[in-house]
Amino acid sequence: MVADFVSADYGWLRSRDGNQSARVLFRAGKGRDGYFTNDEILQHAEKAMTILEKDYPEDDHVFVFDNATTHLKRADDALSARNMPKTCKNWGVSAPVRDATGKQTHGGDGKILMQKVCIANGVFNGAPQEFYFPEGHTNTGLFKGMAKILEERGFDVSKKKAQCKDFNCPRGSTSCCCRRILYNQPDFVNVESNLERVCRLKGFKVLFLPKFHCELSFIEQCWGFAIRSRRFMDAYYKGLNGKQAAWAAKQYRGHRVLPSAIMSEFESAHLN
Structure with a gap:
């Protein structure tokens, strides 16, 4: 999976000299890098804030995250009435x-x-x-x-x-x-999430998008456009024209690249 920060003003978050990037490549899976938990999200935010503090100190920065539970996680001991007993007990x-x-x-x-x-x-x-x-x-x-x-x-x-x-x-x-x-x-x-706390301590604001279908989230649309563009580029690379590329992109929606035999598949589909 890929995690990154993007803005209308700067595009993908990079240092001014281009040597540092906020992008994280994470091989999700139990036998690989594990899972992108709240701990990884906090580390990612720290990485982004380091670049912004160094190269873009003249702006007021606001991080916008979707309503995922991994973004909203609070401290392990955060206030919550859930499971609290009514009477005195040895409880934690x-x-x-x-x-x-x-x-x-x-x-x-x-x-x-x-x-x-x-x-x-x-x-x-x-x-x-x-x-x-x-x-x-x-x-x-x-x-x-x-x-x-x-x-x-x-x-x-x-x-x-x-x-x-x-x-x-x-x-x-x-x-x-x-x-x-x-x-x-x-x-x-008014209990802060871990993400809000970490960002606030460094002077950054955080906003969470309201709960709605993930496909309406800006970052989802951004990644979706990038993947679709990549499929088209791969189609042209494999010799398809515009009409053929549109057919292939629809057939393999959700895939980043097309199979090597895509031209044969196209010909077979249109001959039958």
Whole structure:
């Protein structure tokens, strides 16, 4: 697979001297380079920002990404009411074990090693809110539970369930269950993605396209046009004329190049 950055002003992102490129060639697959996860996306963004900082510092840059889950991934311990217990428990969220360089580690079976970590603390009225009981408390180190967290925020949830069945809350409701109340709290709503955080720390803005069919995304159209153009060029290289090339490009849509026997295929198709 190929990953790159493109803009209307500069085209494909390159350094001014042409020696550096933001393009990444990735051989996807378990037995190859693995998979293009959020970690690779962050590295790719870092590579692009390095070029932009060095050669295009006079502009304000905004990265635009589609709504893929790998782009929207948050920190392993990011605030989320999902799976939070209502009462005090020894509870945490699952996160991959990482080595000294921040890379995920794998076990002997090739699977990512996981561990339980404490969820990040919240922010209420501009001040940090601890979600785990402090040293010296009877329940030191235990998760407070949604009921206690909401009680500290002024909510009476003594008669509320942890969540509505299957989280199918009444339409428009914001206080039907503990989990729904937390979902609507500002610190739970405004959690940055890893991509937003990395870019913000370097002074770059990030926008995510709304959720729609991927073929409407600009980058998909860009790659689609490039692949179609390549098929036409390959057709001309193999001796086809314009009409023949159009037929071949339609027959092999989705392919970057045409088979070596395409001329014979064309003749056979039009003789039968």
